[in-house]
């Protein structure tokens with residue numbers, strides 16, 4: 073369903089939706105697919121994907137992490153681009169798979185090859201797709217949370233801000249300490265809940281101090297953590313994934329942790 | 335120093351609820367982080383300097399035996415003594431023997447993390463010596479009978495009121511009673527007391543920020559000048575340094591010192607940067623009669639093979655802990671041993687044992703801010719993950735975690751089963767949470783919901799919804 077106005081046909085993109093989006097917020101997957109289609113790509117969602125294996129990898133369970141990494145590599149072997157609506161999962165694939173599989177040269181090579189084809193969504197839109205997406209109106213003030221893996225493993229900082237800058241009526245207000253972790257950290261948040269709570273409380277204070285109506289980020293892990301804390305403290309800031317804002321679907325979809333108004 | 339790292343969880347919990355500590359900790363991030371950033375931005379090519387520092391340290395470590403021999407020969411030439419300490423006990427014995435031979439009664443001490451590592455204070459106590467810490471921070475925690483909580487700011491966990499109270503108790507027998515005094519006033523008082531100790535000390539013990547192989551010199555970097563009075567006034571100067579402190583040339587030392595001051599305190603240079611080569615020479619007007627350097631191994635050669643060699647590049651600047659949100663929340667004592675924060679979470683398990691430090695490699699979100707500021711580019715998160723792997727391989731990871739991972743991985747590797755089951759589970763959870771959009775409590779998620787609501791999932795999984803979407807699209811086309 074590429075648009076009449078779009079240029080020469082573009083290759084098919086595989087969407088690696090991530091386990092969190094798959095389970096908890098499909099609207100992020102749909103928003104991502106919509107953005108990619110608007111950019112002229114057709115989108116495939118291979119059924120054989122589940123998770124990137126990060127929980128095993130970061131828990132020191134190398135054997136399981138390797139098995140899952142190989143499955144991901146095999147699943148996405150044929151695609152010119154693999155797009156991921158998460159800096160964390162994209163970072164696992166691009167920054168860690170090659171090292172994880174370093175002892176098996178063929179797999180390590182295949183991992184490097186996949187790493188070269190794998191993109192976090194906002195970076196893909198800015199650096200690869202390079203098209204003007206349809207205009208979106210969303211009158212709101214928002215602050216942006218940089219997820220740690222995206223920021224430091226993939227250098228994602230300007231891309232989402234650049235894209236948000238094109239949303240009509242959206243005003244971006246930066247928070248203090250935007251480069252400091254929100255305290256999610258995968259299993260960290262349940263292994264060390266009180267330290268995690270302190271970190272997310274600091275984050276939520278910084279978000280609230282901007283006076284913004286919304287907090288937007290590119291990683292559902294951070295967003296669940298932040299939204300969960302915002303709700304617990306009954307702070308009226310709404311949390312959305314950046315894809316939902318860019319696709320214009322946020323206006324009709326309840327924010328993360330918000331009840332269904334329909 | 336005995337490790338209390340096995341008590342990490344309760345210590346961290348206590349720290350989180352200690353208002354004095356929390357007040358003191360806000361200073362770490364506020365002060366060091368901003369000052370460092372300003373200076374790093376001002377330096378023409380700080381990234382290039384980091385590259386040089388890393389390459390220089392890697393080169394030195396690859397040829398450490400050569401440079402150690404060169405250093406030893408040069409120290410001898412300058413009239414100094416070199417002692418090799420393989421273990422903490424060796425180091426304690428060597429230092430105590432030097433003091434005994436010098437007929438020492440009083441010892442002044444500058445800050446030395448290597449000295450903390452081997453418990454040098456305990457050894458001096460046992461030898462019946464009066465030991466006085468001369469670094470202001472170390473002096474404060476000596477009065478408080480506490481270990482340091484930061485490698486360059488050992489008393490950072492103390493509030494000004496607490497310091498006033500300590501000085502009142504030890505210097506004025508409680509006559510001030512909770513009066514909050516100004517910082518210069520406190521510093522002057524400590525200076526007055528320490529001055530007398532400097533003049534009466536028989537032996538001065540310091541650390542060393544780096545050792546220069548080509549000249550047999552050591553560098554000492556301080557902001558108080560106490561290090562200089564500690565090494566130059568007493569008859570005997572003993573320096574303790576890990577073998578990884580070596581650099582080949584004076585040029586290399588200058589690279590290291592430029593990195594160190596900017597990364598540590600956000601200064602171009604510290605107030606005092608001193609180079610010491612051997613004892614007093616014939617025509618020198620001051621300096622000690624004897625110069626000893628104790629070169630400490632204490633497990634370092636074991637780190638030479640394999641991944642953890644990268645940790646030996648560490649120049650003990652403290653930038654990693656200054657930028658660590660976990661350190662900023664709980665302070666240094668919760669880590670339970672000499673080295674706190676990210677670098678400590680790597681070093682303590684190596685020095686103290688993986689089984690006695692189970693929490694340290696795990697109490698980290700792997701956010702990578704430490705690595706992004708480490709002047710010698712140590713991949714701290716990767717090293718922590720490697721330690722987790724070692725724990726997993728040695729069956730130190732809790733059984734529940736191992737089981738959970740195995741079950742989860744079994745499903746993750748069977749997409750059909752995974753998708754079918756997750757659709758069922760999510761459908762149920764989604765229905766339960768639809769109206770409110772979140773859960774305040776959820777079975778098995780107590781750790782999450784203690785401080786956070788749990789956002790409810792949407793109607794079904796993406797995989798299921800996407801397949802529906804595709805078939806709908808097909809019928810429309």
Ligand code: SF4
Nearest residue numbers: 648649651652654708
């Ligand atoms: S690990 Fe790096 S940042 Fe941390 S103290 Fe060592 S040199 Fe400094």
